Amino acid sequence: MRPPGEGPPAKRPKAMLPARPAVQPRGPPPAEQQRRSLPIFPVRGRLLGHIRGLDSAVVIGETGSGKTTQIPQYLYEAGIGRQGTIAVTQPRRVAAIALATRVSDEKKTELGGLVGYSVRFDDLTSDETRIKFLTDGMLLREAIGDPLLRRYSVVILDEAHERTIHTDVLFGVVKAAQKKRKQLGKLPLKVIVMSATMDVDLFSEYFNGAPVLYLEGRQYPIQVFYTRQPQSDYLQAALVTVFQIHQEAPSAQDILVFLTGQEEIEGMTKTCRDIAKHLPDGCPQMMVIPLYASLPYSQQHRIFRAAPKDCRKVILSTNIAETSITIPGIKYVVDTGMVKAKKYRPETGLEVLAVQWVSKAQAWQRTGRAGREDSGICYRLYTENDFEKLNQMTIPEIQRCNLSSVMLQLLALRIPNVLTFDFMSKPSPEAIQAAIEQLVLMGAVERKDNQLVLTPLGRKMAAFPLEPKFSKTILLSPKFHCTEEILTIVSLLSVDSVLYNPPARRDEVQSVRRKFISSEGDHLTLLSIYRAFRNVNGNKGWCRENFINSRNMMLVSDVRAQLRDICVKLSMPIESSRSDTGNIRRCLAHSLFMNAAELQPDGSYRTVDSHQAVAIHPSSVLFHCKPACVVYNGLLHTNKCYMRDLCVVDADWLYDAAPDYFRRKLQAAKN
Numbered sequence: 001m002r003p004p005g006e007g008p009p010a011k012r013p014k015a016m017l018p019a020r021p022a023v024q025p026r027g028p029p030p031a032e033q034q035r036r037s038l039p040i041f042p043v044r045g046r047l048l049g050h051i052r053g054l055d056s057a058v059v060i061g062e063t064g065s066g067k068t069t070q071i072p073q074y075l076y077e078a079g080i081g082r083q084g085t086i087a088v089t090q091p092r093r094v095a096a097i098a099l100a101t102r103v104s105d106e107k108k109t110e111l112g113g114l115v116g117y118s119v120r121f122d123d124l125t126s127d128e129t130r131i132k133f134l135t136d137g138m139l140l141r142e143a144i145g146d147p148l149l150r151r152y153s154v155v156i157l158d159e160a161h162e163r164t165i166h167t168d169v170l171f172g173v174v175k176a177a178q179k180k181r182k183q184l185g186k187l188p189l190k191v192i193v194m195s196a197t198m199d200v201d202l203f204s205e206y207f208n209g210a211p212v213l214y215l216e217g218r219q220y221p222i223q224v225f226y227t228r229q230p231q232s233d234y235l236q237a238a239l240v241t242v243f244q245i246h247q248e249a250p251s252a253q254d255i256l257v258f259l260t261g262q263e264e265i266e267g268m269t270k271t272c273r274d275i276a277k278h279l280p281d282g283c284p285q286m287m288v289i290p291l292y293a294s295l296p297y298s299q300q301h302r303i304f305r306a307a308p309k310d311c312r313k314v315i316l317s318t319n320i321a322e323t324s325i326t327i328p329g330i331k332y333v334v335d336t337g338m339v340k341a342k343k344y345r346p347e348t349g350l351e352v353l354a355v356q357w358v359s360k361a362q363a364w365q366r367t368g369r370a371g372r373e374d375s376g377i378c379y380r381l382y383t384e385n386d387f388e389k390l391n392q393m394t395i396p397e398i399q400r401c402n403l404s405s406v407m408l409q410l411l412a413l414r415i416p417n418v419l420t421f422d423f424m425s426k427p428s429p430e431a432i433q434a435a436i437e438q439l440v441l442m443g444a445v446e447r448k449d450n451q452l453v454l455t456p457l458g459r460k461m462a463a464f465p466l467e468p469k470f471s472k473t474i475l476l477s478p479k480f481h482c483t484e485e486i487l488t489i490v491s492l493l494s495v496d497s498v499l500y501n502p503p504a505r506r507d508e509v510q511s512v513r514r515k516f517i518s519s520e521g522d523h524l525t526l527l528s529i530y531r532a533f534r535n536v537n538g539n540k541g542w543c544r545e546n547f548i549n550s551r552n553m554m555l556v557s558d559v560r561a562q563l564r565d566i567c568v569k570l571s572m573p574i575e576s577s578r579s580d581t582g583n584i585r586r587c588l589a590h591s592l593f594m595n596a597a598e599l600q601p602d603g604s605y606r607t608v609d610s611h612q613a614v615a616i617h618p619s620s621v622l623f624h625c626k627p628a629c630v631v632y633n634g635l636l637h638t639n640k641c642y643m644r645d646l647c648v649v650d651a652d653w654l655y656d657a658a659p660d661y662f663r664r665k666l667q668a669a670k671n
C-alpha cells in the first residue's frame with residue numbers, strides 16, 4: 001500500500017466565511033460551551049447577515065462543523081422565520097430523530113416542544129414546535145395537503161448531496177412554493193440547501209443563482225492508501241486490514257469499515273468476534289459493532305459508546321455512516337469501495353438492489369470520517385487506478401429507480417404537467433413513461449383530454465404513506481374480505497424486520513420458527529407470527545424465545561393502527577378472512593401481478609412479464625420449495641437476481657387481475 005498525493009478536490013469559494021480559532025469562554029455550561037466551540041460559531045453573525053437578506057442560499061461546510069444542529073437554532077434565536085416553523089429535512093429517519101433530540105437538549109426543552117421531529121408513522125411535534133426535523137418524504141407528504149407549505153417560513157434541505165428521490169422532488173416542490181408565495185404576496189419562503197460535498201454550481205443555478213456560503217471547518221489531515229492489486233474478495237481484504245491495524249495500532253484508535261448490507265455485516269461481525277477471541281496475548285480486546293439502517297434505534301446507538309480501556313471499537317457499517325451518523329473516536333476508515341444501491345431498467349420494469357462501486361464523492365465522504373477529531377488514515381481496498389475510474393458524483397436516485405411512487409405524488413400535488421416538472425436532474429422519458437404505464441395499469445391514473453389525472457382510486461392510493469403497490473393491496477382487500485389481514489401484512493412489511501436472526505444461533509432460530517412457517521409463503525408466515533404475538537399480548541419473553549424483535553413488533557401494531565385509521569376515514573369496510581388464506585393470496589395476486597414469476601420445466605424461475613431469470617432468496621420460507629407460480633415484493637440483485645418476500649398464487653388469478661395486460665404480454669411474446 002502507498003499513500004497517494006492528493007486530497008479532496010479543491011473548491012473555489014464564492015463568499016468566504018473563514019473560521020477564527022474558537023475562543024474558550026469561561027463560565028457557560030458545558031452544552032453552551034460545546035456549541036461555542038463548533039467551527040460555525042465564530043461566523044454566526046456574518047452567516048445570519050447573509051441569510052437574512054436572501055431568498056435562497058447554498059451552505060457548504062465540513063461534516064461536524066455545526067450546520068445541521070446550529071443553523072436552525074441561529075435562525076430561531078435571531079428571529080428569522082419566527083412567523084412560521086423552520087423545517088429541516090433529512091434523507092434518513094434515524095438522523096431526523098437523533099438531530100431533533102440533540103437540538104432540543106441543547107435548547108434545554110422537551111423533545112416535541114420547541115424542537116420536534118416527524119418521520120413516517122412517528123410524529124413528535126406540537127403547536128409550540130418551531131424547529132422541526134423531518135424526513136424529506138414527510139415534507140413531501142405534507143406538501144400534498146398544502147403545496148405552498150404555508151406553515152413553514154424556512155425550509156432547510158439538508159444532506160442535499162445524497163440526492164434521494166424525495167429530496168430531488170422536494171427541490172422542485174419547494175422552489176415552486178417559494179415562487180408562488182412571492183407571486184401571491186404571502187409570507188416569503190426562505191430556502192437553504194446544505195451539504196458537506198456537492199456540486200454547488202448545479203444547486204446554485206437551480207435555485208435561481210442562490211449565493212454559495214462556504215464555512216471553513218476543522219479538517220485534520222488524512223492519509224489515504226490504496227491497494228497495489230485489485231482485490232477479488234473485498235470482504236477478505238477488509239478482514240485482513242482490520243486485523244492488521246488491530247495488531248499494530250494503539251487500542252484507543254477505533255476503526256470504521258464500510259460494507260454493503262445487513263447480511264454481510266452480520267456475517268463479518270461474527271467472524272471478527274471469533275478471530276478476536278483467539279488473538280495472541282498482548283493484543284487489545286476488540287468490540288465489534290454492526291451498523292445498518294434496519295437495526296433498531298437502540299442498537300444503532302451503541303456505536304456512540306466509547307470502548308472500555310484497552311479495547312478497540314470496530315464498527316462495520318453500510319453507507320449510513322457516510323453522512324447520516326457521526327461516530328466519535330474513529331481514526332481508521334476501511335473503505336471497500338462498494339455500496340448496495342438501487343438500479344432500475346425501465347425497459348424491463350425491473351428495480352433491483354445491487355452491490356456496486358461508490359462514486360468519488362462517496363469515497364471522499366467515507367475518507368472524511370477518519371479526520372473528525374485528529375489526523376486519520378483511510379485504507380481504500382481498491383487500486384488508485386480503479387478509484388480514477390469511479391463516477392465523479394453519485395447518480396441521483398431519481399435517475400435509477402422506479403418512479404411510480406413519485407409520479408403518483410406529483411399528480412396528487414396537482415402538478416399541472418408531470419412530464420415537464422422542474423426536476424434538477426431529469427429522469428429519462430422512458431422511466432417516466434414506464435411509471436405512468438404502471439399507474440395506469442394499477443388503475444390509479446387515466447388520460448383525460450390529453451392530460452394525466454388521478455382516478456378516484458389513485459387519489460385514495462396517495463392517501464397512504466406507502467408504495468403504490470401496497471396502498472393498492474389495502475384498497476383491494478375489501479373485495480376479498482381480508483382487510484384486517486392485509487393491514488397486518490402491509491404493516492409488517494413497512495417497518496424494519498421483525499425477525500431477529502443472529503447468525504451464531506442459526507439452527508436454534510430455524511427450529512423455533514418452524515411452527516410459524518406457512519407453505520403458502522412469507523406474507524402468510526409473517527401473518528402467523530403476528531397473530532401468535534397478539535395471542536401472548538406482546539410478551540417480551542415470548543419474543544426473546546422466538547427471536548422476534550419486540551420493539552419492531554410494537555411498531556407494527558402502531559403502524560397498523562395508523563393505516564387502519566386511514567381506511568376508516570376512506571369509509572372502507574374492514575373485515576377479517578379469519579382462517580381463509582386463499583382470499584389473502586388472491587388479494588396479493590391482484591395487487592402484485594406485475595411482480596410474478598413462474599416455475600420453468602428446468603426447475604428455474606422466470607418473471608411473467610419480462611422473462612427475466614430469477615431465484616427464490618435464501619431468506620424466504622419457500623427457499624427449498626418449488627411452487628408453480630409466485631408473486632414477490634421486490635428483487636435483489638447480488639450474484640443472482642433474487643425474489644424476496646414471496647407468496648404462492650394461482651396463475652389464473654394473475655390473469656384475472658389484469659387480463660388486458662397479460663393478453664398484451666402474450667401477444668408480444670408471440671411476435
Ligand code: CDP
Pocket residue numbers: 038061062063064065066067068069070098099102326
Ligand atoms: O451538520 P454538520 O455535519 O455540519 O454538524 P452537526 O450535525 O451540526 O454537528 C455538530 C457537532 O455537534 C458534531 O461535530 C458533534 O460534535 C455534535 N453532535 C453530537 O455530539 N451529537 C449529535 N447527535 C449531533 C451533533
Ligand code: MG
Pocket residue numbers: 064067068069158
Ligand atoms: Mg449535518
